[in-house]
Amino acid sequence: MSKINLIIKREYTTRVMKKSFILLTFLTPLLMVGMVSLIVYLGSIKDDKVKKIVVVDRTGMYKNVLKSNESYNFQFADATVDEMKKQNDDGNEFVALLYISRDLSVDSTAAVMYSDKQVNMELKTYVSGMLNKYIEEQKLAAYNIPNLKQMVEKSHTNIDLKTIKWSEDGKEKEASAELALVIGMITAFVIYMFIVIYGAQVMSGVVQEKTNRIVEVIISSVKPFELMMGKIIGIALVGLTQFFMWVLLTGGILLGVSTAFAKNIDVSSIQKMQQAGQMGMQSVPADQLNGKMQEVLMAVNGLDFVQILVMFVIYFLGGYLLYASLFAAIGSAVDNETDTQQFSMPIMLPIIFAIYAGIFSAENPDGPLAFWCSMIPFTSPIVMMVRLPFDVPFWQIALSVGILVLSFVGTTWMAGKIYRTGILMYGKKVTWKEMWKWLRY
Amino acid sequence: MILEVENVVKQFAGHRALDGVSLQVPENSVYGLLGPNGAGKTTLIRIINCITAPDSGEVRLNGRRMTPEDVSHIGYLPEERGLYKKMKIGEQALYLAQLKGMSKNDALKALKYWFEKFEIQAWWDKKVEELSKGMAQKVQFITTILHNPKLLIFDEPFSGFDPVNAELLKREILELRDKGATIIFSTHNMGTVEDLCENISLVNRSKVVLQGNVAQIRANHATDTYLIKTDVKLRVDGFELVSEQHKSGFFESTIKKQMQDTNNTLLQRLMTQTEIHSFQEILPSMNDIFIRTVNEVPDL
Numbered sequence: 187m188s189k190i191n192l193i194i195k196r197e198y199t200t201r202v203m204k205k206s207f208i209l210l211t212f213l214t215p216l217l218m219v220g221m222v223s224l225i226v227y228l229g230s231i232k233d234d235k236v237k238k239i240v241v242v243d244r245t246g247m248y249k250n251v252l253k254s255n256e257s258y259n260f261q262f263a264d265a266t267v268d269e270m271k272k273q274n275d276d277g278n279e280f281v282a283l284l285y286i287s288r289d290l291s292v293d294s295t296a297a298v299m300y301s302d303k304q305v306n307m308e309l310k311t312y313v314s315g316m317l318n319k320y321i322e323e324q325k326l327a328a329y330n331i332p333n334l335k336q337m338v339e340k341s342h343t344n345i346d347l348k349t350i351k352w353s354e355d356g357k358e359k360e361a362s363a364e365l366a367l368v369i370g371m372i373t374a375f376v377i378y379m380f381i382v383i384y385g386a387q388v389m390s391g392v393v394q395e396k397t398n399r400i401v402e403v404i405i406s407s408v409k410p411f412e413l414m415m416g417k418i419i420g421i422a423l424v425g426l427t428q429f430f431m432w433v434l435l436t437g438g439i440l441l442g443v444s445t446a447f448a449k450n451i452d453v454s455s456i457q458k459m460q461q462a463g464q465m466g467m468q469s470v471p472a473d474q475l476n477g478k479m480q481e482v483l484m485a486v487n488g489l490d491f492v493q494i495l496v497m498f499v500i501y502f503l504g505g506y507l508l509y510a511s512l513f514a515a516i517g518s519a520v521d522n523e524t525d526t527q528q529f530s531m532p533i534m535l536p537i538i539f540a541i542y543a544g545i546f547s548a549e550n551p552d553g554p555l556a557f558w559c560s561m562i563p564f565t566s567p568i569v570m571m572v573r574l575p576f577d578v579p580f581w582q583i584a585l586s587v588g589i590l591v592l593s594f595v596g597t598t599w600m601a602g603k604i605y606r607t608g609i610l611m612y613g614k615k616v617t618w619k620e621m622w623k624w625l626r627y
Numbered sequence: 628m629i630l631e632v633e634n635v636v637k638q639f640a641g642h643r644a645l646d647g648v649s650l651q652v653p654e655n656s657v658y659g660l661l662g663p664n665g666a667g668k669t670t671l672i673r674i675i676n677c678i679t680a681p682d683s684g685e686v687r688l689n690g691r692r693m694t695p696e697d698v699s700h701i702g703y704l705p706e707e708r709g710l711y712k713k714m715k716i717g718e719q720a721l722y723l724a725q726l727k728g729m730s731k732n733d734a735l736k737a738l739k740y741w742f743e744k745f746e747i748q749a750w751w752d753k754k755v756e757e758l759s760k761g762m763a764q765k766v767q768f769i770t771t772i773l774h775n776p777k778l779l780i781f782d783e784p785f786s787g788f789d790p791v792n793a794e795l796l797k798r799e800i801l802e803l804r805d806k807g808a809t810i811i812f813s814t815h816n817m818g819t820v821e822d823l824c825e826n827i828s829l830v831n832r833s834k835v836v837l838q839g840n841v842a843q844i845r846a847n848h849a850t851d852t853y854l855i856k857t858d859v860k861l862r863v864d865g866f867e868l869v870s871e872q873h874k875s876g877f878f879e880s881t882i883k884k885q886m887q888d889t890n891n892t893l894l895q896r897l898m899t900q901t902e903i904h905s906f907q908e909i910l911p912s913m914n915d916i917f918i919r920t921v922n923e924v925p926d927l
Contacts, residue, residue, distance in 0.1 A: 192725050200714065399709030403767070406676050406703040407726040409695075610678070612707065623640060 189408045190416045197391070197420025202427060211428050215435035219443065238280040239309070240270055245289055251320040252284075258309065260284075267300065274302075284313065291321050366575035367548050373498050374544045374571040376429070381505050381537060381567070384425045385513040389526055391417055392517030392609070401609045410606040414518075415598070418510045422503060429502070494574055497583070504590040505567025509533065511594065511601035518608030519616045519624075540565035544572040551576035560586050563593035600625060628690070629654040629778060629809045630675070635684035637670055644670040645681070646833040652811060652826070657804055659820045659841075660813040661913075662830035663921055668813040669706055671830070672782050675811075676703050688778070699728045702776035706783040706813075708767050710755045716766055717751035723770040734773065741769045745795075761792050768796065772803065779803065781812040785819060797823060817914035827913075829920055837920050845910045848919075851884045855897060856904040865896050877904060 201207055241252060241262045252260040263270060267285050274280055282305055288296040297317065299305050326334050392414075395401045404413055516529040543565050547556035551573045559569040560578070566586045570578070607624040608616070630652040637645040644667045652658045662668050673679045675686055677695045686693045688700075710719055717738070724734035742748045745765050755763060764787070772779060781800075785793050800810055800823060814820060820827060821841065829837035837844065852869060855861070857878050861868065865888070869881040884893045890908070897903055911919075 189726055189728075192722065196722055200711075395711075398712060399705075399707040400711060402678070402705040402707055403703075403709070403723065403770070404726060405678055406698060406701070406705070407723070407728075610673070 193416025194420040240280045241284045370572040385509045388510045389513035389517040411602045501567040508594040511598040515601035515604040518605040536564040540568040563590045631687040635681045656825045658811045659824035659827035666830040702771045702779040704771040704781045712756040727774045779810045852909045854907045
């Protein structure tokens, strides 16, 4: 077995066998699925306590408009706001007070809701929805045109703009800008995270070898460059292992959860959506809702997942190699981990810039910012991942990958030179100028 | 000559670390590399190990110019040495041995032998952070010599060793030499130089200032002083009395002979005075020679 393989093997096995790695690898998907399920679950349970809302209606017109439901109970009171406020000193009498001072069709600002706490969105939309609908009907009725209500209801349309993209073989694919955005942002963020986490691991690994004083023992048997590359490649494999484990585990858990609860979720969630629709201003028919779901599925099919996955691995490796070698160079130049901060700052900046550039690129994936940032090697791994689901021309991908490869060969070569000198330097405060000198040895 | 260093120069940014250094190490001997801190010893050792390259000059192993491949025949224990704290002793020793090019089986066999010899088999599954410094040093020593190198280079091997381990190390160095290895070590400890080394080079301010056989060097630095034990007090006659002591019935005198006298003429002079119980030439210790030689160089 050649020496660099031995180093890769050691870096890989010691890290993969670590308790923290195993815990993180297995717990993260559980946590993610758990968090999503928790949000879904918490959203689905209703507050079973009926909340009392007192209505002080000076017009007396809205008694039949405000209907109580399972969450809210409207009670009308013949008192002033101040009297009611006094009654509710302990805050237990009612949660909110709705005060209607004038005819709302004349003055649309005449309804006010008072509460000890911030009134929640659900209550606010529920009340205003009911009032709006009623006033609208009132106004329509005032025109005295027969069957106007039915005509309006018929004329009510809901345009759903479908986006279909022409693929090169002339087929039409349904595309979804929202889905592309989500996929792009997630992959870009994962790359960002991996570069930062595993780049930092390379750096601290190098610093540890240096402070442990083991480095000189090892470079008497292998070349410094082999030691550096062995470490970088070993940690890259750790990162890929973790990523694929996450994908597999998350996929597995989601599949398990969804098959186990498939029926319950489908029925109840659709019912809930229908209820929500009826409560609001517009009602979405159930068949239209099913159509929406199919659309999402179609859009998912419209994305080229194989391409995204392949490019993810390429950009992950490229971006990681570019930054990891720089992190290794810094680790070699300092004496302890606290000193790494001042030097890692200039390296962290382009990564952080890249994530912002990625967010802005998502809004205009073919704009100049997106284009240039997906060519510059320090930002391309992140920005290009954002652009990919929006269909990037092949020549741009090829050019971007080409530049990235050349750049990481360059930075690795440079880092190797700094590393070679740095790991044997002890007790010297290193400056940028000094590192520049090592580069030219 | 197993190792020859010829006219090696190494320039760093601010100063010249080695300035025309040459030395020859005879096969199957112990060679001492002496010198004060910052003299250039570690740089020279790193050049021999191909860790850094000299600006000019060359290093020859067995008469051939050394290549990086030759390094695997060298066992090198650096001055700044450490181990991976979180790794188990056995795995770590095996890893280092494999990096030196040993096969897994050979390495395991050799490790078993040395772990038994040093009675540390029980440590195999322990992590380095659980060991004391002295224990870690034993492990480092083993990993240095495991692949049976013909040439061993120890940089300050005795620094940080407790006396028990230092004694063990000395014994092992001599044993390795008897088995045919050549050992070069750098040290400040002049006592061990007298005990172990046949030849030395003294490096000071990037240059070799003294080189040769230890016994020869000591003889050359003889100051013509003798320790003489007699019954009665000596009468100064044809020599110089440096000091005198009356101890348990004898007079012990340190005297300095005249330049033109030989040992025998001095003895003859003394014999006429009294009965001589002992006559011993005082050779300067390596420590004295070291300090004197280093201080001789004028400040630039």
